[in-house]
Amino acid sequence: MATATAPTLDPALEKRCIDTIRTLAMDAVQAAESGHPGTPMALAPLAYLLFTRHLRHDPKDPHWPDRDRFVLSVGHASMLLYSVLHLSGYDLSLEELKQFRQWESRTPGHPEYGYTPGVETTTGPLGQGIGNAVGMAVAEAHLAATFNREGHAVVDHHTYFIAGDGDLMEGVSHEAASFAGHFGLGKLIGFYDDNQITIDGRTDLTYSDDAGKRFEAYGWHVQHVADVNDLAALDAAIAAAKAETARPSLIIVKTIIGFGSPNRADSSKAHGEPLGKEEVVLTKRAYGWPSEQPFFVPDDAREAWLAAGRRQAEAHGAWTARWDAYRAAEPALAAEFERRLAKRLPDGWDAAVPSFTAENGAVASRAASGTVLNALAAKLPELMGGSADLAPSNNTALKGLPAYSAATPGGRNMHFGVREHGMGAIMNGMALHGGIVPYGGTFLVFADYMRPAIRLAALMHQQVLYVFTHDSIGLGEDGPTHQPVEQLTALRCIPNLTVMRPADASETAEAWKVAVAHRDGPVALVLTRQKLGYIDRTKYASAEGVARGAYVLRDADGGAPQVVLMSSGSEVALVLEAARKLEAEGIRARTVSVPSMELFAKQDAEYQRAVLPAGVPRVAIEAAHPMSWYRLVGDRGTVLGIERFGASAPYQRIFEELGLTVDRVVEAARRVVKG
Incomplete structure (x- = not known):
């Protein structure tokens, strides 16, 4: 859905709006005496254009369901995001920017979900944000197919991300990008900040990929913008990306890290350390900045930013009108959509959980898990997931339901492929988007491959469910490469992750009940390959004790x-x-x-x-x-x-x-x- 046409600003005012981002970033990093000023200085034109002309967002209501999502995968450039959120009118004061990287401030060193209004996900570990954005786009496509009806599009938004050289070097970005291209996520638009600088020096020390060809091979629509300061070219590229609905889009943008700094621009020294007080002053003079005072925001630039925030928020009002019409035309669907977004469980959902007896209970806990999962899925349509190419082994397939694909985005069976790390990051994005409780399976030993994503799910308190089977030496002949030894202890060390290793089929059923009802962080279900004996609950205590x-x-x-x-x-x-x-x-x-x-x-x-x-x-x-x-x-x-x-x-x-x-x-x- 389009937003109101942006007015044409005086070029000098537009430059002040952009340079405000740059100077706020420089000043905050300098005040903290740590941080990353160079990338915000480079990307300021892109952030300005995106937030004032393209991103459908409402600074007064950062959680309205049909907003566009924005992910700063280059999380070290956090002051880029904090600056535009403050200027757009989010509940993020200038005083908070002055407290950058300080105890309990709303401006931590890397963006953290739940701390700062407008931050959609926690980023910093490079590559993860790309996977999160892919997951958000999956959720949008699935919910649109599930809830939209002719004449009533209540789920219709884009997901944007900004990535850098480090993101594209990390393996998880390859996994997630390959997945996105294969599944035709046409409402996913990414920007690659091609500044050719890393902490160690220029990227050609270690990196000579042709990123454009790589993403074309993944099935993405790829464009190039030769200079991030060319707003007209950048605007046209974003418009073309939005017009491409069958493929995800990547816009490769050339930037100069530390743009405008007389002595630090285009060098690794602009990446991860303050410019220095003298260099900050010199850079402001190079911009023609009207004040050397730290954290100065020109009145006309502030008003232009706030006006843009109000203009982009008009999309929220238009959506509210559509939502009212939808609720009148489709009351049952509207109620279900609201329930899922509110994370409320339907009445009587746990009645679907099967009981196990001597006749059906002497099974591997992975088999019991599959039985319980399918019973729950019939009552909980928000359950959506699969495995990393191990569905028959993990027992994660939902029987009788279609697979998620570009042709059938309403499907709930996901084929993540052999991409454990990507799977974890994508599931995080699905959970963050809302309306879905994602689950994903693999062997317990391969939890190591996705540990960074598990850690972030725990850090963000997201309800992501992991089905880890083949949980011990009990898998036998596959040998030590596949037999987990240290993984249980390692997972138990992650704060806010609940690890559950049930003893029999009855405990497995109770563990699933806990996982579904748990709202404060991810849950790992750890399950056997080998058959377990049946524990006769008429002789022993009820498995309801699992919840404790x-x-x-x-x-x-x-x-x-x-x-x-x-x-x-x-x-x-x-x-x-x-x-x-x-x-x-x-x-x-x-x-x-x-x-x-x-x-x-x-x-x-x-x-x-x-x-x-x-x-x-x-x-x-x-x-x-x-x-x-x-x-x-x-x-x-x-x-x-x-x-x-x-x-x-x-x-x-x-x-x-x-x-x-x-x-x-x-x-x-x-x-x-x-x-």
């Missing part, structure tokens, strides 16, 4: 426990059997299932003591590195785990050779009881 992270699965007979045996996942069966053997010897053993250390840590102290009573020694076992268990076993406890790589053999033999057996648990329990 740890619970007493079976208590000691005949009095208070003398030892607590704990585990997660497939090894819970070992501690159950060990408890029976110990009790045959007269040692009272409590069995505790610990599907999620993170959820258990959130329980009150009384509950934690009830599950793990003080003074009772503890033994933990897990087919993984033992590090994460030491905080639970305490001084008198012991952990049986793996501190070496696995091996290629039937999994039963590997467990035996590595000492992950019932007898080892029994021996360890005897030792800790004796003290």
Whole structure:
């Protein structure tokens, strides 16, 4: 949808509007005595043109659903974004710009989602922003196909991103760009800041790609603008990109880093350090700037920026009128759209979660997960995802539903290809866009490939669901390259990530319920390849204890426990059997299932003591590195785990050779009881 035509500004005023971005960026970096001034100085004309003439946004309501999305993948250039947000009229004061990079300011060193109005995603780790933008474009295409009706286009917006040389060097950008081209994301428009400078020096030290040809090979529409200061050429290129609806677009823009700086321009010294007070003054004089005072904004430039913000926000008013008509014509669809954007679960959604019995419950947890996922998907249309070319192994396919594609964007089965890192970044963008709860599967060992995206999902508190199967040496013959050892501990170290490793089919069902209802960060479901035994819940505690992270699965007979045996996942069966053997010897053993250390840590102290009573020694076992268990076993406890790589053999033999057996648990329990 078009916005009101931008008035023609006096060229001198237009230059002041652009130079205001440059000087604010220089001053903020200088005041902080750290940061990256050069790229904002170079890209100021592009940011000006995009925010004042093309980006449909409302500074007074940064969250209206049909706004265009903007991603600054070159997150180190954060002052570019902060400057234009402030000037456009967002709730970001000049005082906040003066507090750049300071404690609890709304202008952190790299853009952080949730801190600053108008920041759509956290960027800084290079390449991630491109993947996020791809995910946002996927979400737009899917929601448009799902909710738009003839005469009622309530989802119709573009996603823009700016990337630099570093972004395009990072592998995740290749994965995401290849995906975007293949799936024909025509409302995705990217800008490549081709300044040919890195921290070490000129890009030809390490990089000689023809980016245009690369993106053409991916299936993108590629244009070149020889000088970012040529607003007419830049404007025409953006218009042409918006007119291209079948392919994503990349506009390669030549810039000079540190533009205007007499002694720093076009050098690596303009990249990641302040210009210096004297150089700032010299640069302002080179611009013909009316004041050497830091953070000076000319009155006419401020008014022109604010007027542009109000003009671009007119699109919001037009959308509101369309939305009112849509709600009148399609009340059920409108209500569903509002529910999904508000992240409300429909009434009775959890009734869809199946129960498992002796007849259907003795299965691998990956198989149980697939059953639960399909049952939930029938009730929760916001669930959309797939795997990194492993759907039959991860059990992530939604049966009977179409695949997402350029021809069928309303499909919910996603084929991410062998692109774990790209998958993670794309899912982050889908979640950030809103209206979708994305999930993605791969083998647990390959969580390492997507760890940076997982970390960012946790940092942004986004509901992204990971289905990690083949969770241990239990996958057997594939051998140590595919057998995770350190991954569980590593994932448990990520703040705000909830890791869940269920012990049986019933715990898997409960874990999915927790994941779907969880709103404060991503959830990793860690699942077995090998078949698990059925835990008869008429004899043992209900799996509802999964929601509390740890619970007493079976208590000691005949009095208070003398030892607590704990585990997660497939090894819970070992501690159950060990408890029976110990009790045959007269040692009272409590069995505790610990599907999620993170959820258990959130329980009150009384509950934690009830599950793990003080003074009772503890033994933990897990087919993984033992590090994460030491905080639970305490001084008198012991952990049986793996501190070496696995091996290629039937999994039963590997467990035996590595000492992950019932007898080892029994021996360890005897030792800790004796003290």
